[in-house]
Amino acid sequence: MEIEILGCYGNISGEYRATSFLINDTILLDAGTVTEVLDDRRIKQIKDTVITHTHIDHIKGLFPLADELVMMGERGIKLFGVERVIEIITKNLFNNLIWPDFTVIPSKTEAMINLESIELEKEFGIKGVTLRPILMTHTVYTTGFVVKEGGRGFMFTADTGPTKRFWEVVKEEKGIEFIIADVSFPNRMEHLARISGHMTLSILMEHIEKYGLKGIKIYLTHIKPFFLKEILADLEGLDYREIELLRQGSKLII
Ligand SMILES: [Zn+2]
Ligand SMILES: [Zn+2]
Incomplete structure (x- = not known):
C-alpha cells in the first residue's frame, strides 16, 4: 500500500496544507487538499473518498474536486463516512447554499458524488484496501481508521483529544506498521489541546505508556504551523526515537 501525504497540517498557511492522504492513487482519506496538488490526470484516478469528520480542513477539497471531475465528464465518486458524518455533509455542505448539490448533479441517477454510510468498528473494503472506523474524542463526531491491505497497514487517529477505544484497538490489531497521530x-x-479535542506530544506519550505501546512507530500530523518550531522542540526533548513528523508530499509504503 502506498500512502501519499497531500497535506498534513492543522491549519492552512503558506506552504502548509490541510489533511489529505491519497492511498494507492485512488482512495482519498480525508479531503483537505486535493486539486491544489494533483493535476487532472491524477484527479481522474480518484474513485473513493473516506471522511473522518466534517471540519472544513478535512473536507474543503471535496468542493473543487467535484467541480473538476464534472468538468472532465467523470461520474460516480463514492464518499464514505459513518452515518452522523454523512448526515452533516448532506445537511450543511452539498445543499445548494454554500456549494451546488453534487449528490444530484448532473442527475440523480448519475450523480457526481454518491454518499455511502459505513458502520462504526465494522471493516469495509475498497479495491483490496480495508478500512475500519473507530470513534474518536473530538468536538464533532469523528472516526479514526484502521487501514489495511494484505493484512498489513496503519492506523490514523484523525482529529482527537485523549481517547480510549482507539488505543485499545491499536493493541488488538495485528499487522499495524505505524500510527498517524494528531499532535496539534x-x-x-x-x-487548549484538551478542550479543542486535540493532543500535545505529552498527551500522546501518556497514551503510549498507559496502553503499553512503547516501540510503535508514530508519525505526528495536524500540527498547527504556527507552533511547528515549538512542537519540534518538544519532540527533541523526548527520549523516544520512534516518533517523527509526517512530511507533506512524502509517500509511505507498507
Ligand atoms: Zn477537527
Ligand atoms: Zn482538523
Whole structure:
C-alpha cells in the first residue's frame, strides 16, 4: 500500500496544507487538499473518498474536486463516512447554499458524488484496501481508521483529544506498521489541546505508556504551523526515537 501525504497540517498557511492522504492513487482519506496538488490526470484516478469528520480542513477539497471531475465528464465518486458524518455533509455542505448539490448533479441517477454510510468498528473494503472506523474524542463526531491491505497497514487517529477505544484497538490489531497521530499543540498548551479535542506530544506519550505501546512507530500530523518550531522542540526533548513528523508530499509504503 502506498500512502501519499497531500497535506498534513492543522491549519492552512503558506506552504502548509490541510489533511489529505491519497492511498494507492485512488482512495482519498480525508479531503483537505486535493486539486491544489494533483493535476487532472491524477484527479481522474480518484474513485473513493473516506471522511473522518466534517471540519472544513478535512473536507474543503471535496468542493473543487467535484467541480473538476464534472468538468472532465467523470461520474460516480463514492464518499464514505459513518452515518452522523454523512448526515452533516448532506445537511450543511452539498445543499445548494454554500456549494451546488453534487449528490444530484448532473442527475440523480448519475450523480457526481454518491454518499455511502459505513458502520462504526465494522471493516469495509475498497479495491483490496480495508478500512475500519473507530470513534474518536473530538468536538464533532469523528472516526479514526484502521487501514489495511494484505493484512498489513496503519492506523490514523484523525482529529482527537485523549481517547480510549482507539488505543485499545491499536493493541488488538495485528499487522499495524505505524500510527498517524494528531499532535496539534505544543506541550505548554495542554489545556487548549484538551478542550479543542486535540493532543500535545505529552498527551500522546501518556497514551503510549498507559496502553503499553512503547516501540510503535508514530508519525505526528495536524500540527498547527504556527507552533511547528515549538512542537519540534518538544519532540527533541523526548527520549523516544520512534516518533517523527509526517512530511507533506512524502509517500509511505507498507
Ligand atoms: Zn477537527
Ligand atoms: Zn482538523
